Amino acid sequence: MLKEFRSVTLGIIIAIIVAILVARVLHLTTLDTLMTIMYFMGIALSLNIIMGFAGYVSFGHAVFLGLGGYVYILLVYFLEPLNQLQRAGFGIGALLVSVIAGLAAAALAATVGAAVLRLRGAFFAIATIGLDFTILYLMKAIVPELNPDQFFGGQVILPADRIVDKETIFNAFFIATVVLIAVNYYIRKSPFGMGLTAIKEDEDAAEVLGVPTTLFKILAFSLAAFFTGMIGALFSLNGGGVDETLFGLNHSIDMIVMIVIGGLGTVLGPIIGSLIYYELYDLLLVHYPGVNLIILGVIVAIMVLFFPEGLIGILRRYKIGNVRLRDILE
């Protein structure tokens, strides 16, 4: 009985992807709304790889968002071939350039990040904040030097001939999101994912059981960084430029909150969490401007204190008929 329902998770994922496509084709909403949703979904799913599966909460994850954004924007600003490439192939070109940005982020994660991964819990969280600020201030120091008459305070904006149209960016964003969901789903199902879960439960025990914890952690962290970098790159491209605010802790927090709302360690959790978060954010901003974040803070506190497993986590406790939801919701 159980086995047949396994595909429900996949069904929901496919449905959401199809829904985005349908909304796009039928012009149900603007490209920007869809891209904002995919941006939230993307950053939540990226952090999920290290926070959800391996249990390492990176409070400075925005560092990869910012780094990806800067690398992308600077590349197309200074290199004409990449500027040509990003317009080519209905989004494939932009996607390829964003892969470079993602790789830069992954490289940072695999080197400095690898060292930081020796720390656990709050110390890891604080260290990633340190990493975030270090890169932020380095960018602020170096970037203005690249073009002193234009890049004041590290703000880079794309000139008229380097701006890309929305359809292209949407396509790239869409492909990146689909790949990211697939990667999350694969990790959840693979031995790699089980290894990460073992690390989350008890790292020392996992080590004893023969899980290559260091390798797995670095791999997960680099993957998380890679996708965050890509999303940051496409997000910046959509905004036509990049500045220091992309390193802001509020972005790290967005990611963490979405995962907590949705449910840690699942694939559906961050997806559903990001949809709820987007709606909540928009709704609170509309109806309670000024106090919107106060309300959001209270909601997060209540979630943490009383429903630490998140929405999917709660659902997984229940049964429908004789089907245990924990078997079908991943």
Add this chain to the structure above:
Amino acid sequence: MDISLLIISSIYGLFWGAILGFAAVGLTLLWGVMKVVNLAQGEMIILGSYVAVIIFAMVYNPFAGAIVALLLGLFAGFLVYWALLHKLVGKVEKITLKIEMSTLLAMFSLSIALMNFYYFIFGDEPRGFGLWNIGISNIKLGAMTVRTNVLLADVLSIVSIVVVYLFLERTILGKSIRAVMQDAQAASLVGIDPVKIKMLTAVLGIGLTTFSGFMVLLYESAVTPDIAHKYAPLSFVIVVLGGLGSVIGALIGGLIIGLVYGLSKGIVTFYNAKMSDPVALAVVFVILIVILLVKPEGLFGRKR
């Protein structure tokens, strides 16, 4: 290279460092005793600043503002403990990673809510004591001139840290707090009630944090919500550098960070003035990472 400019920059770094150190004392206590990382540290600091400004506007006496800030902070600590922390860490003897994350998020939600509250109530307008000073506005120290308000803030910070240190070392209550910091389980065996001590720590820690808001205000001459974003990350650096739970460590950590900041800023200025501030701050955060990796117990903390 003009050495005198370097010296001015370094000394000013030290002036800032003492205040940074005191601003981190509350954080180090909470972290050391309860293993709670107060992500709302910056917001707590400026809570004190805002309270001081409001009281100052009413009675035109900044010290009254400082005392009210302290009292309100003690009460806020009481509230935060029972509303957020007790459920998560109150009765727990061994803090697991999961609980640690929950406390991080709980304090974090508090910080979002508080920050938004400030914007809602005070907006972005800088608020301060205007041109108030203790009688003269500046003092000449050799070749350099210093605002008396900065010196006042420094003196108050250092005195406060020494008082807190003596309290922890000499009084029974202080010794109980240190006992729980070292081993909550063993402490409860000798008749210390860990819940009571944890609550006291929250009260004391947050009270001291809001009190430090007064010094921060004297030093910065005005408070805006942005000040929180400036002080909170540096508090983390200082606590890690000084060692969890170490009050003297916080002071020395603060002075080191201030000095490093001032020195690197001074040095970089000679090469490129525009780069000086970001590079100096980057250096400070590199210190954080390096200390975490090389000596995670900090300069004055115990080995874990």
Add this chain to the structure above:
Amino acid sequence: MRRGVSKGVTIGVIVVVILVVAAALLMMQGPTPTETKTAPPATTPKPVTTPKTKTTTKVEKPIDKIVIGFTTSLKGKYTHQGQRALYGIQAMVKWINEKKGGLNVGGKKYFIEIKYYDDESSSQRVPELYSKLIKEDKVNFLIAPYSSGLTKAAAPIAEQNKIVMVSHGGASDSIFQQGYKYVVQTLSPASTYLKSVVDLIAEKDPNAKIALIYENTAFAATVAKGAKEEAQKKGLQIVYEKPYEKAATEFGSIINEAMAAGADVLIGGGHFVDGVALVQQAWELGWKLKAIGILVAPALPEFKEQLGDATNGVMYPSQWEPTVKYTPEVAKKLGIEWCGPTNEEFIRIYKEVSGGQEPNYHAAEAAAAVLHLAKAIEVAGSIDSKAVREAFNKVDILTFFGRLKIDPKTGLQIGHSMVVVQWQAGEKKIVYPASAAEAEPIYPAKNWYER
């Protein structure tokens, strides 16, 4: 059979989720545009959308409207300026709709409607909100947000969608060096801000030793560069130069270094918070200064509330002051077309809209941006962005705000010029250039220099 059930369930779930998500997206589409308009603060009157002057204008055909979209900062760093810009825009729209009776575009009557969001002073929010204005709210034209940083964030979006955007608070020259075709400027560019202050100092005291201390942002750094070039041209000596971090509030070591360098004139600053702290600490540290010329902060009334007597002697460059004397008569003398309300009229409407506040230059430049745009629309005789942008090149008018004329190629403002204002005995007085001056500049500033 079992397989059939599972497939059925799966497909069912897929269909349901698609429906739910599609419905959610549709709902997002529905209410958001009208509602997300961030509620203005309690004191803000509702934007003028339905003009009451229908009877006087006697228009038979149904009235068409032109929608102008923008964001402004009602939270965060630029709250002060953003709120005033909003009032300014509302005041000018009110004047156009009620006083002027709408716009005459190619023989058709149009009224102006505005649509705005709160950008929370964040460059992150700006691109998203401007896309929303263009795509969801279908605005015809854009007005830029306050500050150079936010204008820079909005400019690519306007360019991407080929919609004209008028900048009222984006002074930085670099915005107009990107080859954007749809961005035009109403206020004087940043590079000219401190020029007149430097000129004044050069006239009074060729031996002045200048300290140039400025915020390291697009706007203030461009200002500083312009000031430096002007000082070199006039043969003035800059003895100390230092950028500081955005929104810095502690200047102890910087001021000490400047004093050690022997500086006796302070120019620079950035925005509000840092400007206040810089002047306050220069005062408290007993820095003997002959002149102080600071950006933005001294223009705001809160400056005096914070600093009391220390304000006297402080100068600032201003795009506009309530006391400037641009009138239709002056326009006639100069041979330029006059356009828009007179100064008194603007101030009166602004007070109505803002609940009794005095306008400052942040309000006036925003209002002038609306006027500038309205004029270009009328000249174009069309609401097509391309035609309006071309019409901007032909506009050369004198308004209450001053002369408006842009450089056709870049969109940079070249017609408008700035005045220097000095706080004297608790009052703001225009002191430079001599043709516009209400009072003699006090130089050296006595309370600062002889203490």
